Amino acid sequence: MNKVLVQRKKWEPYVWLLPSTLLMTIFVVFPIFIVFKLAFSKISKAGVVTGFAGFDNFVAAVKDPAFGTVMLNTLIWVVAVVGLSTIIGFAVAMLLNSKFHGRKIARSIVVFPWATSLVIQASVWNYIIKYEYGNLNNLLLNLGIIKQAINWRSSYHIEFMWECGVGIFVTIPFVAFCVLAGLQSIDAAYYEAATVDGAGAWKKLRHVTIPLVMPSLTVSTVLNIIYVFNSFPIIYTITKGAPANKTDTIVTFLYMRAFYDQQKGPATALSVIGFLILCIVSGIYMSITMRSEENL
Amino acid sequence: MKKLTVAILIVALAMGSLFAQGAQETKAAAAEPITLDVIIAQYGPNTQNWFLGNGLNGSNFVKLFEAANPDVKLNLEVVSWNDLYTVVSTRISNNNAPDILNIDTFADYATEGLLLPVKDYCPDELYKDFFPSFIDQSVIDGTVWAVPDLASARTMYYNADMFKEVGIEVPATWAELEEACQAILDYYGGNVYPWGIDMTTDEGQAAFTYYTWNNEGGFVDKNNNWALNSAENVEAIKFAVDLYKKGYTNPSPATQTRYDLQDMFGAGKLAMVIAPNQLPTYLADKGYKINYGTAVIPANEGKAHGSTGIMDRIMAFKDDSYTDQAKRNAAIGKFLSFFYSKDVYTGWVSMEGFLPAVSSAVASLAASDPSFSAWLAVLDSCQFYPTAKAEWIDVKQGVIQVEQSALEGGDVKALLDALQAKVSK
Numbered sequence: 001m002n003k004v005l006v007q008r009k010k011w012e013p014y015v016w017l018l019p020s021t022l023l024m025t026i027f028v029v030f031p032i033f034i035v036f037k038l039a040f041s042k043i044s045k046a047g048v049v050t051g052f053a054g055f056d057n058f059v060a061a062v063k064d065p066a067f068g069t070v071m072l073n074t075l076i077w078v079v080a081v082v083g084l085s086t087i088i089g090f091a092v093a094m095l096l097n098s099k100f101h102g103r104k105i106a107r108s109i110v111v112f113p114w115a116t117s118l119v120i121q122a123s124v125w126n127y128i129i130k131y132e133y134g135n136l137n138n139l140l141l142n143l144g145i146i147k148q149a150i151n152w153r154s155s156y157h158i159e160f161m162w163e164c165g166v167g168i169f170v171t172i173p174f175v176a177f178c179v180l181a182g183l184q185s186i187d188a189a190y191y192e193a194a195t196v197d198g199a200g201a202w203k204k205l206r207h208v209t210i211p212l213v214m215p216s217l218t219v220s221t222v223l224n225i226i227y228v229f230n231s232f233p234i235i236y237t238i239t240k241g242a243p244a245n246k247t248d249t250i251v252t253f254l255y256m257r258a259f260y261d262q263q264k265g266p267a268t269a270l271s272v273i274g275f276l277i278l279c280i281v282s283g284i285y286m287s288i289t290m291r292s293e294e295n296l
Numbered sequence: 297m298k299k300l301t302v303a304i305l306i307v308a309l310a311m312g313s314l315f316a317q318g319a320q321e322t323k324a325a326a327a328e329p330i331t332l333d334v335i336i337a338q339y340g341p342n343t344q345n346w347f348l349g350n351g352l353n354g355s356n357f358v359k360l361f362e363a364a365n366p367d368v369k370l371n372l373e374v375v376s377w378n379d380l381y382t383v384v385s386t387r388i389s390n391n392n393a394p395d396i397l398n399i400d401t402f403a404d405y406a407t408e409g410l411l412l413p414v415k416d417y418c419p420d421e422l423y424k425d426f427f428p429s430f431i432d433q434s435v436i437d438g439t440v441w442a443v444p445d446l447a448s449a450r451t452m453y454y455n456a457d458m459f460k461e462v463g464i465e466v467p468a469t470w471a472e473l474e475e476a477c478q479a480i481l482d483y484y485g486g487n488v489y490p491w492g493i494d495m496t497t498d499e500g501q502a503a504f505t506y507y508t509w510n511n512e513g514g515f516v517d518k519n520n521n522w523a524l525n526s527a528e529n530v531e532a533i534k535f536a537v538d539l540y541k542k543g544y545t546n547p548s549p550a551t552q553t554r555y556d557l558q559d560m561f562g563a564g565k566l567a568m569v570i571a572p573n574q575l576p577t578y579l580a581d582k583g584y585k586i587n588y589g590t591a592v593i594p595a596n597e598g599k600a601h602g603s604t605g606i607m608d609r610i611m612a613f614k615d616d617s618y619t620d621q622a623k624r625n626a627a628i629g630k631f632l633s634f635f636y637s638k639d640v641y642t643g644w645v646s647m648e649g650f651l652p653a654v655s656s657a658v659a660s661l662a663a664s665d666p667s668f669s670a671w672l673a674v675l676d677s678c679q680f681y682p683t684a685k686a687e688w689i690d691v692k693q694g695v696i697q698v699e700q701s702a703l704e705g706g707d708v709k710a711l712l713d714a715l716q717a718k719v720s721k
Contacts, residue, residue, distance in 0.1 A: 045404040045689060047389040131547045133565060151547050156704070159551070240497055243550035243700035259382045260497055261693045262404065264389075 032275070038268040045262040057269035064266065066245035066253065073160065074229065074249040081167035081228045086221060088168065089175025094209075096176065097183040107180075114173035122237035125166045129153060156246040159239050163247065166234050171227075175220050182216030183209070218289040222282050229278055250274045330618075330627045332395040334372040337380055337608065339446075339648045341581070344374045346647060352640070361634050368627045393613040395624070396631060398445055400608045400683065402434060406441040407686050412612045414440040417628040422636055425654040430607060433680050442609035443632065444653035446645055448572040449674040450502065450604040456589045458488065458567050466591045470510075470535055473594040477544035480567045491539055492557035492569035493549040495703065500696030501681065502604055503549075506570050507532035509602030510595035515682050515691060522691065522719050525712035531596070533712070537702045550700045562586055572606065573671045574649030605678025607653070610635075651675050687719050694719065 042053040061067065096107050113121065128135045132149035140146045153159045190208050199207065210217075232251050235241060241248030241256055248256070250270060258267035336347055345351035348358060358370045375383050380399060387393055393410060405411050414423070414434075423431075423443075430444040454466055459476075462483045467473040477490035495503050508514050513528030523529070539545050546552050546566065558575060560566040562584030569575075570593055579586060595601045610632065618624045634640060642660050645652045651671055652661060662668045682688060698711040 043389075044408050046408045046410055047385040048408055048410070049389070131552075133560075153548060153551075156550075239551050242496060243704050244697050244706075246704065256497070259385065262381075262385070262689050264385070 035268055035271055035275075038264070039272045041265065041268075043264040043268070045264075047262075047264060053265060057265035058273070060263075061257075061266040061269040061273065064257075066248065069245055070248045070250055070253045073247065076160075077164060077167065077231075077235075077249050078225060078228050080164045081171055081231075082221060082224045084164075085168045085171035085224065086175050086217070089172045089220075090179050090213075090217070092172060092176040093179035093183055096180055110176055111173050113170045114177075116170075118170060118231070118233040119237060121170050122166060122234045125162070125169075126238050129162055156239070156243055160247045163235050163238050166238070167228060167231065170234075171224060174224065175217075178216045178220035179213050182213035186212045214289065214292075218286065221289075222286055225282055225285065226278055229274070229281075329367045329369050330623060331369040331371055332624075332627055332631060334370055334396040334398075334631070335380070335384065335394045336372060336374045336398045337400075338374050338376045339650070342647050346644065347372055347374055351647070352643065357635075357640070360640075361631070364634060365627075365630050368630055370631070393615070395615060396610060396612050396628060398608065398610050400606075401688065402442040402609055402611050403436060403684055403686050403688055405611065405613070406436050406439075410613055411441045412614055412625070412628075414443055414612075417612055417625040417632070418443060419629050419633055422629075422633055422654075425636065425656050427653060427655060429676075430653050433607060433684060434609060436684050442611035444607050445610045445635075446648070446650040446653055447605055447607045447675055447678075448574060448650050449671060449678050450506070450570055450572055450593070450606070451674060452568060452570050452591050452593050453561065453575055453588050454568045454591060455561070455564065455566075456587045458484075458564075459589075466589065467594050468592065470594055470596050474539070474542075474544070476568075477539065477542070481544065486543075488564070489546045489560065489566045490544045490568060491546075492561065492566050493536060493540060493545045494552060494554045494557055495536075495549040495696065495699040496551060496553050497693075497696055498553045500699050501692045502554075502570075502606070503536065503699060504533070504695040505602070505604045505679070505681075506593055507536045509604065509679055510593055510599060511535075512596075512599045512602075514602075514679070515695075516685075520682070520685075522685075522687065522716060524691065524695070524719065525709065525716040530709045530712055533699065533702060533708045535596070537699070537708065540703055550703055559584075561588075573651060573674075576667075577649035603674055603678045605675055605680045607680055691715075691719055 038049070039057055040053055040055075041049045042051045042056075044050055092110060096103065096110065100106075129152040131151050131153055134152065136152060137146070137149045141149065153162065186209065190212070191204060194204050194208050229249075230251055231249075232255065235247060235249055235252045236255070239247040241252045245253060245256075251274065254267045254270040254274070257263045257270065336343065338344065342351055346357060348356050350356060352360060358372050361370060362368070384394070384397060384399065388405075388410065402411065426443060430447065431440055434440055434442040434444070458480065459466060462479050464476050464479045465472070467476045473491070480488055480490040493503060494500070505514070508529045511528045511532040513523075513526050513532055515522065515524065517523035517526070540549055546557060546560065554571065557566060557569045558571055558578055559582070561569045561571070561575075562579045562582060564586060579588075592601045593603065612625075612628045615624065635644075636654055636656075638656055638660065641652065641654065642657045642664075645657060646661060646664065651668075652658060658672065662672070681692070685691075694715040698706075698708070698715055701711050702708045
């Protein structure tokens, strides 16, 4: 009897893991394998695989004149959106954690941008900043704040800044709620002890709050790096990467390469490059933060 | 443990036999109706309703077709132009190409051996009904690979009230166009954009033709070889970009699509725009009330005017899994015969505001729309994109990149030289 129980205990975890392992294999591992295979295949414009390409697709992708601009844009996009939304989201979480009238309503409102579809968010912002005839100009003109309509998208640099702004706006709630969850789990005794020891607000923040919400912050940052790096709707809806790939990130760029230019080989190679970059960046970030948590 | 292994083996064997059975099956057993997968491009808000809802005499195309052809079933999908290339390409990659496809390009599918020649499925009577000049646009190596489903012609629309108010004539040359733009800019103090340009990934290739074809340039030379960096093209694109730099155009030609321009024109924010013949339908559908006129697209001094024609196509893909290919070809022929039958086709063309591709539709369309004959004359003089050339997709995207780079200060000649070198490889 004992032997049977031991056997059962040995197998049971695997049985419970089986459904999720199967799902992961079908929907994650298998597509990744296919993309890697395609990245080393010759693919015709119509989409037919015609043979083995070696590293040709990677060479074509990297040699593309727009590649440098796109990689730089991706870096700016990820650093700006993840960095600023983390800082602002942290501040919002601190605010929502403090006691004030209407806190529940405020918490509900903050979640709206995250709960709304990204395409809708991007489309709405597109209307708001639509050159000289967007809603922002109408509002400012009607309020008498400006006398002449302003072109809010007078260059691609400004358009890219708007796209980063929209990215930050929709990402803040996620950070805020991750941090808020961490803040609520902090025992009030820590702050009381810090007060007794004569710590001010800044020292409490630095030595109590930040270390204790660090696990939540790590999770939100890693997830945000992945989400923001792979984010497609904001840039595609507002500029489609125009003019001449100046506002493209790697994801919009590879989409346009695959489905507008019919260059599916280089597009899949770009996809693999993006995947590897994400793995490396997330891995480094997690190992650094985990090491620093262990040192606490 | 042994039991578990046996169970897994049984399941694996059962699944294996299922797959084996599936592989042996072939489509369309002789007695059963044949099912055709059809992908139709969404031309406007009415397309879906006409094919699948109740927009065709209270019924729809699929129902009426299947009632008239009980031996053929249609698995018809209407796909927006935004998703069309993605959907088709994904299906081809997965060995699941549609039987019938409605799209603009065909050269890649034809040169890769994916398409059926038109003579294999198109009934003779119908084939003779297509305008020969349209059919010629779908020929590669002497074989016709697709049939035209409709066409549109582009022309210049201007706000007649504005022109009257400012007191200017409608421009016919580039010099006159610049004068008119300056006059409109001066009169309205920047509240009206004089000239609309769309150099987006949607229609940048059309913008290329508006200027190069009106400077006797274009995509190809007289021998049908790529001539993208000709002196005429360089001059034409420089002229268009200069219009933007002088402040005569909409603020962002690289991101403002034709639909943005049409809305601006309808709202009285844009004085002139180049648009297709279905613009009046678009303005009426959106409730814009504007007094407009049409004119030829301005050309460079001393150069002939060139009109831009756009044509989409219907094509049939090969599918070797059918045992009875003749039956499949006949079914595709029935689809075409029904689609181009007089009542169905004229209803379709007039609903979307396009121009027909078959001569039998002309008389009834001319009777119902007084402006139709004039448009047909414009269409007659139109030039079309060289879509039969295998490099067309590269050229199409390439000229858009050139235009957008030029808008940002790039050297037009160097950009066109680079594109020509890339395409000529």
